[in-house]
Amino acid sequence: MKLYHGTNADIEYIDLTRGLRYKDFGKGFYATPDRTTAVRMAQKRARLFGGTATLITYDFDETALLSDLKIKRFPEKASVEWFLFVDANRDRMNADPVHDYDIVIGPIANDGVVLQLTNYREGIYSPEQAAQLLQDKYLDQQYYFGTERAIGYIHKVNVESV
Numbered sequence: 001m002k003l004y005h006g007t008n009a010d011i012e013y014i015d016l017t018r019g020l021r022y023k024d025f026g027k028g029f030y031a032t033p034d035r036t037t038a039v040r041m042a043q044k045r046a047r048l049f050g051g052t053a054t055l056i057t058y059d060f061d062e063t064a065l066l067s068d069l070k071i072k073r074f075p076e077k078a079s080v081e082w083f084l085f086v087d088a089n090r091d092r093m094n095a096d097p098v099h100d101y102d103i104v105i106g107p108i109a110n111d112g113v114v115l116q117l118t119n120y121r122e123g124i125y126s127p128e129q130a131a132q133l134l135q136d137k138y139l140d141q142q143y144y145f146g147t148e149r150a151i152g153y154i155h156k157v158n159v160e161s162v
Contacts, residue, residue, distance in 0.1 A: 001060045003031035003143055003154065006042030008051030010159050014151050025104040026089045026097050028146035031058060031154070032108070037140040039162045057158040060143070064103060064153035072099070074106030076141060078113070078134035080127045082106050087117055087127075102150040107139030 005011070019027040032038050035055070042053040065071060074082040086109045088098040109117070116130040125133070145151050 001033065001062050002035075003033055003058045003060045004035050004038030005029075005031045005056045005058065006038035006040065006045065006162075007054050007056065008042065008046040008049050010054055011056060011156075014145070014154075016146070016148065016151065022090050022092055023144075024086045024089060024109045024142065025101075025106070025144035026099065026146060028144045029151060031060075031143050031145075032140060033143070034140055037108070042162050053162045055158075055160050055162045056156060057160075058154040059157050061153045061155075064150065067153075069102040069147075069150055069153075070100060071103045072101045072105070074104075076107065076139070078107060078131045078137070078139060080131045083113075083116070083120075083127050083131045083134070086113065087120065090117065100146075102145070102147045104144040104146070106142065108142045110137075110139060112137055113139070 014029045016028060019029060021027045023030065038055055039053070042055050046053040074085070088094060113134060116125065116133055119125045120127060120130045145154065
């Protein structure tokens with residue numbers, strides 16, 4: 001399976017220590033099966049931080065999904081479990097990682113999700129209400145790789161400026 005990573009420079013090798021801590025699924029390496037989503041992310045990153053919008057294509061060996069890796073797969077649509085998982089990972093009060101999964105697959109928390117996370121934290125909506133409001137929204141999908149073992153199942157096959 002092809003996965004794409006949009007960034008502002010080529011990545012020679014994946015260094016998990018460089019990932020940001022308070023992302024949807026925690027500190028790790030992220031990719032998406034949707035090329036358009038990755039291109040959009042590359043262009044945004046280059047616009048914000050400089051560099052060249054760069055799309056890196058990886059082959060993902062799906063035997064990883066049948067291996068002894070610890071994997072969490074969320075439904076493609078927003079669910080209460082996914083919403084609370086993203087909230088916990090993005091919560092800057094959580095100094096420690098909130099999970100020990102090797103791979104997590106699920107929706108990307110876009111701006112609409114961030115709005116509902118804020119509404120939930122401010123007590124405006126319950127997690128159930130917030131997830132329900134997101135049910136009709138299309139959320140792009142992402143793959144999170146959080147361990148060196150998981151990274152071993154993806155291999156770079158192409159780099160291009162976009």
